[in-house]
Amino acid sequence: MSSAAKRRRRALIYQLLTVAVLAAALTVLVRNTAQNLRLRGIPSGFDFLFQGAGFDIGDSLIAVAAGAPYWQALLVGLVNTLRVALPAIVLTTLLGTALGLGRLSRNFLLRSFCGAYVEAFRNIPLLLQLLAWYFVLTDLLPPMEDAWRAGEAIFLSKSGLAFPVPVVQGGKWMLDLPRREGLGISGGGTLTPEFLAVLLGLVFYSAAYFAETVRAGFNAVPLAQKQAAATLGLTRSQALVSVTLPQALRLIMPPATNQYLSLIKNSSLAIAVGYPDLVSVANTTLNQTGRAVECVSLIMLVYLCLSLATSLLMHWFERRMAWR
Amino acid sequence: MSASALRLAPLLLALLLSPLARAGKTLDAVKARKEVICGVSTGLAGFSASDSKGNWLGLDVDICKAIAAAVVGDRGRVRWTPLNAQQRFASLQSGEIDLLSRNTSWTLTRDASLGLHFTGIVFYDGQGFMVAKKSKISAARQLANAEVCVQSGTTTEKNLSDYSRAQNLKMKPVVFESFEASLKAFFSGRCPAYTTDATSLAAILQKEARNPGDYTILPELISKEPLGPVVRRGDDEWFAVVKWVVYALIEAEELGITQANADAQRASANPAVLRLLGVSEDLGKSLQLDRDWAYRAIKAVGNYGEIYERNLGSGSTLKLPRGANRLWSKGGLIYAPPLR
Numbered sequence: 001m002s003s004a005a006k007r008r009r010r011a012l013i014y015q016l017l018t019v020a021v022l023a024a025a026l027t028v029l030v031r032n033t034a035q036n037l038r039l040r041g042i043p044s045g046f047d048f049l050f051q052g053a054g055f056d057i058g059d060s061l062i063a064v065a066a067g068a069p070y071w072q073a074l075l076v077g078l079v080n081t082l083r084v085a086l087p088a089i090v091l092t093t094l095l096g097t098a099l100g101l102g103r104l105s106r107n108f109l110l111r112s113f114c115g116a117y118v119e120a121f122r123n124i125p126l127l128l129q130l131l132a133w134y135f136v137l138t139d140l141l142p143p144m145e146d147a148w149r150a151g152e153a154i155f156l157s158k159s160g161l162a163f164p165v166p167v168v169q170g171g172k173w174m175l176d177l178p179r180r181e182g183l184g185i186s187g188g189g190t191l192t193p194e195f196l197a198v199l200l201g202l203v204f205y206s207a208a209y210f211a212e213t214v215r216a217g218f219n220a221v222p223l224a225q226k227q228a229a230a231t232l233g234l235t236r237s238q239a240l241v242s243v244t245l246p247q248a249l250r251l252i253m254p255p256a257t258n259q260y261l262s263l264i265k266n267s268s269l270a271i272a273v274g275y276p277d278l279v280s281v282a283n284t285t286l287n288q289t290g291r292a293v294e295c296v297s298l299i300m301l302v303y304l305c306l307s308l309a310t311s312l313l314m315h316w317f318e319r320r321m322a323w324r
Numbered sequence: 325m326s327a328s329a330l331r332l333a334p335l336l337l338a339l340l341l342s343p344l345a346r347a348g349k350t351l352d353a354v355k356a357r358k359e360v361i362c363g364v365s366t367g368l369a370g371f372s373a374s375d376s377k378g379n380w381l382g383l384d385v386d387i388c389k390a391i392a393a394a395v396v397g398d399r400g401r402v403r404w405t406p407l408n409a410q411q412r413f414a415s416l417q418s419g420e421i422d423l424l425s426r427n428t429s430w431t432l433t434r435d436a437s438l439g440l441h442f443t444g445i446v447f448y449d450g451q452g453f454m455v456a457k458k459s460k461i462s463a464a465r466q467l468a469n470a471e472v473c474v475q476s477g478t479t480t481e482k483n484l485s486d487y488s489r490a491q492n493l494k495m496k497p498v499v500f501e502s503f504e505a506s507l508k509a510f511f512s513g514r515c516p517a518y519t520t521d522a523t524s525l526a527a528i529l530q531k532e533a534r535n536p537g538d539y540t541i542l543p544e545l546i547s548k549e550p551l552g553p554v555v556r557r558g559d560d561e562w563f564a565v566v567k568w569v570v571y572a573l574i575e576a577e578e579l580g581i582t583q584a585n586a587d588a589q590r591a592s593a594n595p596a597v598l599r600l601l602g603v604s605e606d607l608g609k610s611l612q613l614d615r616d617w618a619y620r621a622i623k624a625v626g627n628y629g630e631i632y633e634r635n636l637g638s639g640s641t642l643k644l645p646r647g648a649n650r651l652w653s654k655g656g657l658i659y660a661p662p663l664r
Contacts (some may be wrong), residue, residue: 287410
């Protein structure tokens with residue numbers, strides 16, 4: 001056999017050995033855990049998902065009946081996570097791009113402001129920013145009795161922003177108006193201060209990082225391209241959009257994917273400000289059922305799937321943007 | 325990942341990687357180590373809180389000190405492990421602590437499905453609501469459609485949900501991971517009501533509210549919360565020791581033995597007193613302790629009544645009436661089986 005073939009065979013053997021060792025280690029860990037749990041009399045298994053949940057979720061998009069099983073509560077948590085993460089991704093992209101371009105501007109005031117923003121928001125831990133937003137919101141907003149109203153159906157108070165929602169009733173489209181009932185709001189849709197705090201906190205924090213990614217992308221486009229565009233008689237903004245942006249986009253996308261994945265996982269800090277996202281609901285489930293290993297594995301699995309889905313989507317996007 | 329899940333990770337790692345443990349023999353380990361590792365709360369006035377010098381005080385703390393005095397001989401030989409609501413059971417299950425004395429409610433699920441045993445009840449509590457006086461709410465039934473601030477990781481959420489459904493109030497919980505954040509939300513007016521155990525409400529009103537006169541605790545107790553120490557399953561000797569130390573403290577109050585007169589009582593005419601203090605009989609042998617175990621426990625922290633008054637009653641800032649926590653002979657629920 002030639003030496004190259006021998007080397008390839010050796011490499012293959014090493015790889016197979018590594019996989020075997022990893023598989024063996026994983027098997028030992030899993031069996032050890034299961035045996036330890038059994039020895040200590042701790043029940044395990046995922047059957048708890050079908051038991052009735054002993055808690056309600058205050059802020060949910062889908063109506064969950066009282067006593068619904070745990071898997072429905074976890075689903076509500078997942079929807080809540082997506083409900084804050086997806087708009088946050090969109091807003092971060094917009095704000096981050098604006099800030100990044102602002103740092104490249106010729107206007108001194110704009111450049112300094114964007115620079116100061118990026119430095120400030122990047123260097124304060126996200127948890128503190130979320131708490132700060134939440135406390136500011138709950139302190140500033142008025143109590144329900146003195147809610148700020150815009151017309152009859154939209155009002156802003158400590159319970160959040162209430163707005164009408166179109167629903168189908170009796171075959172016709174109608175507006176479901178929010179109204180005060182008892183001590184809370186009934187009907188319509190509500191954006192709670194918890195949701196707003198998480199959204200704003202995530203957006204303002206991630207936009208600072210995103211701005212730097214955008215700036216790096218734009219700076220990496222060769223100077224020759226910008227000079228050529230100027231030679232052709234394009235204005236600065238025309239050059240930006242037609243020449244620099246498409247080239248910068250390819251450089252921005254991989255780090256931008258990082259930012260999005262980071263944002264989705266950072267949304268798990270929502271429990272600190274009272275927003276019932278997936279981690280918060282799973283935490284309560286863990287405490288009520290005692291199934292620590294199962295609940296934490298479930299959280300990890302869901303976040304893994306979300307991250308993989310996002311990065312697959314961005315990969316597809318990147319390939320579409322590739323050199324044709 | 326949230327902070328609480330991060331803190332859970334090392335404990336789960338202990339479950340993953342620890343060798344196949346024979347659950348048991350905690351008593352031997354405590355005697356060999358000459359120290360009790362006691363899981364307490366991160367700071368709940370009256371039950372377990374550390375003062376500015378780092379000394380731990382409270383009802384749960386005194387129970388641990390009594391057990392240390394009974395088993396190891398010195399009430400100071402305790403390693404205090406502050407735990408939050410999410411970590412407490414995993415910490416006990418994994419063997420990180422010997423006993424959990426952390427105002428934990430005894431429920432069927434916790435007793436039967438966590439691999440743990442509750443050793444007895446040291447405090448009968450219940451869940452209540454706190455509201456601002458200016459909301460003019462005088463009864464829990466008036467909380468229809470209200471958003472209620474709670475802290476996650478306790479029986480509170482479930483009781484709130486049960487009560488809300490039973491009374492058809494459609495209350496919406498706003499659930500926070502940290503105690504401080506949940507309080508801040510309530511005091512800033514975000515929620516019209518706050519719910520947790522009634523004694524914690526009293527402590528909060530005392531210590532955390534900037535103007536306690538603006539808030540009131542509603543009279544209803546919507547649940548039973550019997551609080552007591554917890555140990556692991558499969559360790560009957562340790563279970564018996566913890567259980568009977570607590571009963572010894574209760575029996576001491578019934579027999580009139582106090583921290584001050586314990587020495588004098590060793591010459592008492594009452595045979596029950598002599599038996600408890602180890603003068604006439606050796607009750608400790610069957611517990612694998614020496615005969616003075618109950619005497620040392622009482623000398624260390626006093627009897628149940630003294631512990632109560634020092635931490636939650638007239639000797640403390642909370643000044644809670646004993647209520648259901650009186651001795652059975654005085655109309656309460658505190659009862660010890662006979663130590664004989």
